Amino acid sequence: RIWAADKLIKHFEKAKYGLQNFQTHIDREVIVLRDNSKKDIEYEDTTHTIKMRELVKAYNDLLKRTFIDIPELKEPIINADNKSIYISQHEKFIRRIFSNSSWNKNGRFYGGWWQRIPKKWRSKIYINDMPTIEDDYSSLHPILLYAKKGIDYSKLKKGDPYNVAKLDIDEPEIKRKLVKTLFLTAINAKDERSCFQAVKSELQTEIPYFKFTFENLESVLKQLKINHPAISDDFCKGKGIGLLNLDSQIAEYIIEKFVSSDIPILCVHDSFIVSTKQ
Numbered sequence: 197r198i199w200a201a202d203k204l205i206k207h208f209e210k211a212k213y214g215l216q217n218f219q220t221h222i223d224r225e226v227i228v229l230r231d232n233s234k235k236d237i238e239y240e241d242t243t244h245t246i247k248m249r250e251l252v253k254a255y256n257d258l259l260k261r262t263f264i265d266i267p268e269l270k271e272p273i274i275n276a277d278n279k280s281i282y283i284s285q286h287e288k289f290i291r292r293i294f295s296n297s298s299w300n301k302n303g304r305f306y307g308g309w310w311q312r313i314p315k316k317w318r319s320k321i322y323i324n325d326m327p328t329i330e331d332d333y334s335s336l337h338p339i340l341l342y343a344k345k346g347i348d349y350s351k352l353k354k355g356d357p358y359n360v361a362k363l364d365i366d367e368p369e370i371k372r373k374l375v376k377t378l379f380l381t382a383i384n385a386k387d388e389r390s391c392f393q394a395v396k397s398e399l400q401t402e403i404p405y406f407k408f409t410f411e412n413l414e415s416v417l418k419q420l421k422i423n424h425p426a427i428s429d430d431f432c433k434g435k436g437i438g439l440l441n442l443d444s445q446i447a448e449y450i451i452e453k454f455v456s457s458d459i460p461i462l463c464v465h466d467s468f469i470v471s472t473k474q
Contacts, residue, residue, distance in 0.1 A: 266320050305447055331467060335358065342427060385432050
């Protein structure tokens with residue numbers, strides 16, 4: 197056994213080391229490829245993977261030099277969904293993760309603590325002691341589905357793609373959340389049953405007065421298909437993971453612009469947090 201002598205202990209007490217003094221990911225891989233079982237797999241580097249890795253490393257270097265905090269918190273912890281999320285300068289490491297053994301599936305940027313906290317707290321984030329705003333791409337995945345069909349959704353003037361008429365919920369925000377969750381789950385799911393089970397699992401405790409039966413959710417899905425005939429065939433066909441790859445390319449473009457200008461930006465997949473002066 198090795199035991200620290202009093203003299204060594206005193207040296208450490210004087211040094212007052214904190215988490216910010218330790219680096220845990222100098223050589224950690226930032227471009228991750230996973231198989232269908234979500235296990236990391238080996239891959240051969242290409243010019244494309246090398247370029248992606250250089251950007252994510254540069255992004256991590258920028259975040260490392262950036263102080264990101266929620267000054268309103270008395271303790272650097274947010275409790276949400278029975279989990280404790282630590283607001284730490286040590287929880288900023290970003291990786292780009294691809295799925296299903298394919299560079300065309302997923303590819304989103306994961307890792308920052310700001311991705312794991314509830315949205316109401318994200319508005320309270322400060323970057324280098326400056327308040328921030330969060331900008332997002334509204335209804336991004338429905339718009340991308342239309343774009344893949346060669347249709348500009350804005351020109352259809354159909355308004356909010358998550359709007360359905362027949363749904364027995366009075367609060368507009370709750371109603372929209374249910375429809376949006378069903379819409380996004382449906383374009384990721386491979387069949388209706390798995391789609392409805394996923395929606396029920398996610399929202400049942402949040403909307404306890406709504407009956408998450410197969411019939412009720414099927415009725416909402418039918419309304420969505422009627423509202424969106426051009427993309428109705430894309431529901432419950434497992435196409436969503438390809439859209440994740442598209443929005444990851446948008447995020448990559450934006451991150452590259454900000455990194456090259458040495459301006460910190462926080463990516464939350466299809467939204468971005470930046471200081472108000474930027």
